[in-house]
Amino acid sequence: MVQKAKILLVDDRPENLLALEAILSALDQTLVRASSGEEALKALLTDDFAVILLDVQMPGMDGFETAAHIKRRERTRDIPIIFLTAINHGPHHTFRGYAAGAVDYISKPFDPWVLRAKVSVFVELYMKNCQLREQAALLRLQLEGGGKDTGGEGKEPVGLLAELSARLAAVEEQAEALSKQLNDESTDAAAVATAAHLERKLTGLRRALDALEPGTGSTSSVSS
Numbered sequence: 082m083v084q085k086a087k088i089l090l091v092d093d094r095p096e097n098l099l100a101l102e103a104i105l106s107a108l109d110q111t112l113v114r115a116s117s118g119e120e121a122l123k124a125l126l127t128d129d130f131a132v133i134l135l136d137v138q139m140p141g142m143d144g145f146e147t148a149a150h151i152k153r154r155e156r157t158r159d160i161p162i163i164f165l166t167a168i169n170h171g172p173h174h175t176f177r178g179y180a181a182g183a184v185d186y187i188s189k190p191f192d193p194w195v196l197r198a199k200v201s202v203f204v205e206l207y208m209k210n211c212q213l214r215e216q217a218a219l220l221r222l223q224l225e226g227g228g229k230d231t232g233g234e235g236k237e238p239v240g241l242l243a244e245l246s247a248r249l250a251a252v253e254e255q256a257e258a259l260s261k262q263l264n265d266e267s268t269d270a271a272a273v274a275t276a277a278h279l280e281r282k283l284t285g286l287r288r289a290l291d292a293l294e295p296g297t298g299s300t301s302s303v304s305s
Contacts (some may be wrong), residue, residue: 086201090112132161165187219248
């Protein structure tokens, strides 16, 4: 079953967290609250998140410092961060946000529809990446099973390969549609780049899968 993506909402004001939950509830994903930078870092130790909405002005550890910690950890460095700020301090302030690792920077009060649309892009990319990891795990199982079990080389591996190929084709189709949608709309460059990276990974997985097909031999897997 496809699991829901987790979205981390970080703000020291309960009313702001409530407003974010109201805006994002339509996405039907799991919304996780954190009322401080420290609380956010604790949540990131155990759970995987599709995107983080991070308030800049917080007492103690502010948004910039929290983002710096997130980007330093190997487990969390690739999670997209959208900064939310009540005050526009000008280009220097915005640049500091991007330098801290933000993929976007939104000033409050923000348009609920725009925020929801931006978050949904990163949720979709996260879901595609999860599907890709699942296909890669199945492919690894197939490779390991083929190496150990010579007696079962008949139809079972071939059937599994066919299932893998069909699943991968569905992910490829969705990734291509998403890339097209992102390029047609003037969306964030970071989201477009992430989608392109996903497509490259899918291409590599497809090459590896094709190399296992009966009749193709191992020569097709020489390029990496």
